[in-house]
Amino acid sequence: MRNFRYVLAALLVAAAPAAQAKVLTVCLEGAPEIFNPELTNSGTTMTVLGQIYDGLVSVSRGGSTLEPALAESWSVSKDGLTYTFKLRHDVAWQSNAAFKPTRPFDADDVIFTFDRMTDPKNPYHDVSGGNYPTFNAKLKGNIAKITKVDDYTVAFTLKKPDAAFLGTMSHGSLGMTSKEYADAMAKAGTPEKFDQDPIGTGPFRFQAYQTDSMVRLIPFKGTWGAKIGDKNRTPEVDAVVMAISGDASVRLQRALAGECLISLYPNLSDKAQIDKAPNLEAVRTKVPSTGFLHFNVKKKELENVKVRRALAEAIDMKSLVKVVYNGMGHVTGAVVPPSLWGFAKDIGPYKYDPEDAKKLLAEAGYPKGFSTDLWAIPVSRPYMPNGKRAAEMIQADWAKIGVKANIKTYEWAEYIKRAQHHEADVAMFGGIYDFPDPSQILNNYLSCSADGTPAPSNIGSWCDPKFNKLLREAGAITDKAKRTDLYHQAQEEVHAQVPVVVLGGADTITAVNKSVHGFVPAVFGSSRFSGVTVQ
Amino acid sequence: MLNFIVRKIAMLIPTLFGITIVSFGFIHLLPGDPVTLMAGDKGMTVQEHAAAMARLGLDRPLWQQYLGYLGQLAHGNLGTSLVTHRPVLNDFLTFFPATLELSICAMVLAVVIGMPLGVLAAVKRGTWFDQLSMSTALVGYSMPIFWWGLLLIVLFAGVLHWAPVSGRISLMYYFPQPTGFMLIDSLLSGEPGAFRSAVAHLALPSIVLATVPMAVIARQSRSAMLEVLGQDYVRTARAKGLAPGLVVGRHALRNALIPVVTVVGLQVGALMTGAILTETIFSWPGIGKWIVDAISSRDYPVVQSGLLVIATMVMLVNLVVDILYAVINPRIRHA
Numbered sequence: 105m106r107n108f109r110y111v112l113a114a115l116l117v118a119a120a121p122a123a124q125a126k127v128l129t130v131c132l133e134g135a136p137e138i139f140n141p142e143l144t145n146s147g148t149t150m151t152v153l154g155q156i157y158d159g160l161v162s163v164s165r166g167g168s169t170l171e172p173a174l175a176e177s178w179s180v181s182k183d184g185l186t187y188t189f190k191l192r193h194d195v196a197w198q199s200n201a202a203f204k205p206t207r208p209f210d211a212d213d214v215i216f217t218f219d220r221m222t223d224p225k226n227p228y229h230d231v232s233g234g235n236y237p238t239f240n241a242k243l244k245g246n247i248a249k250i251t252k253v254d255d256y257t258v259a260f261t262l263k264k265p266d267a268a269f270l271g272t273m274s275h276g277s278l279g280m281t282s283k284e285y286a287d288a289m290a291k292a293g294t295p296e297k298f299d300q301d302p303i304g305t306g307p308f309r310f311q312a313y314q315t316d317s318m319v320r321l322i323p324f325k326g327t328w329g330a331k332i333g334d335k336n337r338t339p340e341v342d343a344v345v346m347a348i349s350g351d352a353s354v355r356l357q358r359a360l361a362g363e364c365l366i367s368l369y370p371n372l373s374d375k376a377q378i379d380k381a382p383n384l385e386a387v388r389t390k391v392p393s394t395g396f397l398h399f400n401v402k403k404k405e406l407e408n409v410k411v412r413r414a415l416a417e418a419i420d421m422k423s424l425v426k427v428v429y430n431g432m433g434h435v436t437g438a439v440v441p442p443s444l445w446g447f448a449k450d451i452g453p454y455k456y457d458p459e460d461a462k463k464l465l466a467e468a469g470y471p472k473g474f475s476t477d478l479w480a481i482p483v484s485r486p487y488m489p490n491g492k493r494a495a496e497m498i499q500a501d502w503a504k505i506g507v508k509a510n511i512k513t514y515e516w517a518e519y520i521k522r523a524q525h526h527e528a529d530v531a532m533f534g535g536i537y538d539f540p541d542p543s544q545i546l547n548n549y550l551s552c553s554a555d556g557t558p559a560p561s562n563i564g565s566w567c568d569p570k571f572n573k574l575l576r577e578a579g580a581i582t583d584k585a586k587r588t589d590l591y592h593q594a595q596e597e598v599h600a601q602v603p604v605v606v607l608g609g610a611d612t613i614t615a616v617n618k619s620v621h622g623f624v625p626a627v628f629g630s631s632r633f634s635g636v637t638v639q
Numbered sequence: 640m641l642n643f644i645v646r647k648i649a650m651l652i653p654t655l656f657g658i659t660i661v662s663f664g665f666i667h668l669l670p671g672d673p674v675t676l677m678a679g680d681k682g683m684t685v686q687e688h689a690a691a692m693a694r695l696g697l698d699r700p701l702w703q704q705y706l707g708y709l710g711q712l713a714h715g716n717l718g719t720s721l722v723t724h725r726p727v728l729n730d731f732l733t734f735f736p737a738t739l740e741l742s743i744c745a746m747v748l749a750v751v752i753g754m755p756l757g758v759l760a761a762v763k764r765g766t767w768f769d770q771l772s773m774s775t776a777l778v779g780y781s782m783p784i785f786w787w788g789l790l791l792i793v794l795f796a797g798v799l800h801w802a803p804v805s806g807r808i809s810l811m812y813y814f815p816q817p818t819g820f821m822l823i824d825s826l827l828s829g830e831p832g833a834f835r836s837a838v839a840h841l842a843l844p845s846i847v848l849a850t851v852p853m854a855v856i857a858r859q860s861r862s863a864m865l866e867v868l869g870q871d872y873v874r875t876a877r878a879k880g881l882a883p884g885l886v887v888g889r890h891a892l893r894n895a896l897i898p899v900v901t902v903v904g905l906q907v908g909a910l911m912t913g914a915i916l917t918e919t920i921f922s923w924p925g926i927g928k929w930i931v932d933a934i935s936s937r938d939y940p941v942v943q944s945g946l947l948v949i950a951t952m953v954m955l956v957n958l959v960v961d962i963l964y965a966v967i968n969p970r971i972r973h974a
Contacts, residue, residue: 129810135932137722145677232724235691241683299724312813315725315733316924316932317806320813345810349922357792358804517671517937524675524682548682560682 125342126638128620131355131364132346135316138232140299141279142221145237145538147630150276151368152319152346154630156198157279157304158328160189160214161270165336165632166624168392168444168540170270174209174280174305174328184265184582185248187273189214191256196326197282198309200301202292205284209305211252216283218250227290232299238277238538242268265580267587271541276629279304307339307634319346321633329634336635340622344633356615359384365617365638372430372489378615386613388432389625390443394545395487395534395607397498398564403529405474412602414464415530416454418505419498419605428494429610439546439595441609443627445584446542446591451599453606461505473506479523479531480513487534487609494532494607523563532607533563540628542591543579550598551575566603640966647958654954655947659712662946663705666939672697673721673937695721697939708943717948718940720933727944730929736819737807738925741917742910744841745848750903753853757860758895761868762887773861779854784913788847788920795843802843805922809836844921848913852906859902863895870894904960911949 134148141153160175172178175189195209220228221236222244236244248261262269272278282303289298302310307329308321321344329337347364349355352371359367360381370378378386399406399415406412425433434441438448465473480495481488488494491513499509509530514522523531535545551559552567571594578590598604614625619639625631674683674691683691692698696707711718717727756776760769796804803809807821814828822841825833867873868891876886915927926949933941 125811127811138724143724145679233721234694235677237677240687296724314816314924315730316928317922318810343813345813347806347810347922348924349805350928351920351922353789354792354805354920354922357797361796361800361804363804363806363810515670517669517676520679520682521671521675560678560684560687 126340127343127345128341128366128633128636128638129364130344130346130633131349131358131367132319133352133355133369134350135348136313136319138299139302139310139313140232140281141277142217142236142239142281143232143299145277147536150630152321153279153302153304154276154306155308155321155344155633156302156306156310157276157281158306159274159276159278159280160191161274163274163540163626163628165635166389166627168627170274170540173274178270180582184262184267184580186259186261187269188253188257188259191258192328193256194331195305195328197285197305198303198324198326200303200310202294202297202301203285203288203303205282205303207284209280209282210255211258212255212283213280214258215250215252216286217278217281218247220281220286222247222250228286228295228298231295236277238272238275242272242275265582267579267582268539268541268543271539271544274539274629307337307632308344311343316348318348320344321346327634336632339634340637341633359615359617362617364615365620366623367615370613370615372432372610372613375430375432375613378613383617383619385616385618387616387623387625388611388613389627390441391486391609391612392441392443392537392540392627393485393487393534393609394439394441394549395485395532395609396549396604397607398523398528398531398533398549398604399566399602400526400529400531400564401603402526402565403476405468405470405476406529408468409601410464410468411470413454414461414468414505415502415507416602416605417457417464418461418507419454419501420456421453421605421608422456424494424497425608427497428488428490429608430489432611432613433608435608437599437606439550439598439604439606440542440591441537444537444540444542446588448592448595451595454602458501458504465505465507470506473502473508475508475510476529477512478502478509479519479528480511481516481532482513482519483516485534486536486612488532488607489610491532524560526558526563526565528563531563533561534607534609535561537628542587543575546575546591546594547579550603564603566601568597568601568603571597571601644962647961651954651958655951658947658950659709659943660705662943662950663708665946666934666937666942667701667704669934669937671937673939676936677722712944712947717944720938720941722933722936722938722941727941728948730941731926731945731948733819734924734926734929737821737923738911738914738918738927740820740822741841741844741848741923741925742907742914744845745910745913746852746903746907748845748849749852749856749906752849753856754860754899756853757857757862757899758864758887758892760857760861761864764865769861772857776854776857779850780858782850784847784851784916785920787850788843788917791843791847792920803836803840805840805920807837807840807923808833809840812836844917844923847920848910848917851913852903852909855902855906855909856899860895860899863898864891867891867895907956911953 136149136152137144137146141157158173160173161170162173164171174192176192177190179188197205199205220226221239246263246266248263251259253259285303286298289295307324307327309324311320311322313319323339349358355367356370356374358364375386378384399412401407421435425435435453437451437453440446478495481491495511499511502509523533535548537544548559548561550562552572556567558565574590574594578587616623622636674688719726756772760772763769792804795802812830812833814830816824818824821837825837873891876890914925915931918925918928930945
């Protein structure tokens with residue numbers, strides 16, 4: 105009788121439908137370079153590591169407001185120089201075959217994370233190349249000291265006030281790493297494993313990486329997000345498998361075939377096909393990016409603001425944005441994009457007026473026009489999906505006022521290098537915001553230092569004292585309303601002096617299978633796969 | 640014979656040395672540098688750029704960098720990727736089985752289909768079959784691989800759902816891959832359906848990669864067969880009343896095979912070229928895609944050492960072929 109019960113039980117188990125594993129498959133556009141966010145600023149790598157690591161501060165899901173992550177709260181000193189973070193308690197670290205944590209996340213981990221990037225004597229400083237692009241570019245020069253106040257309090261003291269500091273801290277590159285894990289790997293003589301086998305506090309932990317093929321993550325049940333009941337930070341699937349598919353058309357085909365439930369960055373021109381597919385939805389995201397046409401103000405003709413204005417007025421921007429951005433762009437004259445605070449709604453594009461443009465050219469001493477080089481970016485970017493097409497349209501518009509534009513382009517590496525060496529007369533360039541602070545693109549693409557040196561991506565060498573003063577003022581205060589006003593004035597100055605023509609920016613689309621629920625693409629940084637369910 | 644082999648191996652050394660110069664020069668002559676590319680359109684100051692170049696040792700004169708590279712090679716160190724910070728040798732060993740698996744399948748397909756097609760076309764010379772098969776071979780030869788790959792994906796994966804779109808196995812499978820050959824690893828895994836999935840994923844990329852060699856082999860087989868079929872001994876065999884199948888299979892084909900085999904050997908090199916595009920379209924993690932990605936990101940150590948390792952393997956294959964020729968034909972040994 106007893107044997108019969110066992111047999112019956114076994115039969116019942118065998119007959120029960122096997123629980124279907126809920127696997128979220130995601131088609132990625134590239135392979136992660138490394139598994140430590142400090143060492144990269146690649147958006148693709150951040151998409152992977154954003155699921156594993158947490159920063160002190162994060163950006164709200166699909167939004168642009170800063171919210172607590174591993175820091176529960178923070179305060180800023182009156183002089184704007186000291187930021188004190190209160191750390192979250194009972195945050196568990198993940199584990200792997202080589203490491204089992206004995207303590208939760210605390211101030212020592214924060215100190216270690218930043219010490220590695222700042223102190224050349226830190227044993228990890230030179231491991232894996234020792235290049236910390238985000239930290240070096242945005243924080244290194246301005247951090248005076250980082251102090252452990254107690255086990256759960258850390259203070260960052262800056263050399264000069266930086267209003268964008270908190271925004272910078274939300275960048276995915278500044279994820280917290282485990283000191284205990286680092287010590288264990290150093291002791292084992294395998295420090296490089298620290299950057300290849302990641303240990304974080306996030307909702308998913310690393311299971312496997314098949315080089316250039318796929319990354320497999322599994323839920324970290326002990327993640328702090330689940331403990332505090334934050335659904336957005338709780339893993340809801342049994343695994344996330346990220347398949348690396350470099351070609352956008354292939355990613356779309358994989359989405360159509362159901363191989364990938366989420367396909368990142370399909371071509372904008374494929375939106376109609378996604379809309380038609382019965383199993384897919386094209387989820388549209390307003391990516392905060394700005395594309396420019398930079399005028400090199402050191403060139404003879406272009407140093408005259410009337411010439412720059414004439415060239416701006418000669419471009420039929422509405423047609424350009426409609427064609428080049430596949431109907432998903434926005435026409436604006438403001439440098440800060442509409443999806444970000446600080447956007448100057450009232451600054452529209454330059455009027456399209458070829459006749460007025462001709463008059464302005466004549467007033468500037470070029471009644472018959474002139475000849476100039478026009479550089480078209482060779483790659484597709486959210487701020488410029490089709491540089492060649494845009495250049496051809498601008499060339500045709502300028503021909504109407506007698507300006508002959510010779511379209512030039514270079515392979516991307518060469519383009520960046522030459523443009524940043526100010527070799528172009530007129531060139532397309534642009535950028536994507538990494539964190540929700542309007543200072544970023546204004547500073548990177550249009551500002552100059554106090555000694556008159558243009559910022560690296562200020563390829564037109566425009567150094568305007570009024571504009572730079574406004575930026576410095578806005579960067580030194582934390583009052584959001586006042587900063588908004590100052591950035592508004594700065595954008596008006598750009599509009600008046602025409603160092604650039606704002607070409608706009610396009611929304612991006614993500615092909616999402618209809619069986620996926622709760623996926624909200626990130627506006628800043630990487631999208632989260634926690635809180636996402638598969639039917 | 641031993642002298643012959645030693646002589647051949649000795650000749651490899653200056654060739655390898657030459658390859659180090661060419662691969663080093665090739666990647667360093669390309670405009671742009673890895674630091675500028677890593678910074679992207681965000682840019683970096685001149686000082687930041689100089690510091691990053693110094694940290695990577697790229698600020699030294701080229702001849703110093705080259706000597707440093709040779710020194711590394713002398714110690715058996717192929718270097719470490721500037722982008723991923725993984726040892727180049729490890730990555731090569733990861734990617735190579737994927738390319739080898741794909742290339743072997745493509746070559747088998749090309750020979751198994753191409754050769755009989757060419758032979759039949761020769762036997763049925765001037766018929767509709769001859770014209771159709773040779774026209775198809777010409778189309779196959781002229782087909783741009785990228786377009787052909789996408790076309791097959793759209794048709795067989797997108798419309799008919801007969802084959803998966805890309806990758807090496809369904810994303811639902813996860814098992815250790817000790818050999819790196821998916822067909823073998825899927826069998827070893829014991830996971831139900833894994834082997835079938837691996838075969839299904841191999842089908843379209845193999846067809847795409849096999850298309851050009853298949854066309855070349857078919858055309859070469861036809862012309863070689865035509866030449867042999869016109870020989871006196873074939874006519875004699877027919878006159879003796881031998882069955883047509885025996886005449887073609889036993890007498891003509893064996894003699895026609897020599898130039899065909901030579902062409903098959905040459906197609907191995909062509910497969911490497913095709914693999915670069917095929918791997919890109921089908922997200923196949925092989926060495927073709929690896930090198931292309933490294934060139935795009937100016938990952939100097941990967942390009943330098945990757946090309947060196949690939950060239951070494953090709954030379955070793957040639958060495959084996961030379962030795963085999965020498966075994967077959969003693970006159971070559973003494974030449």
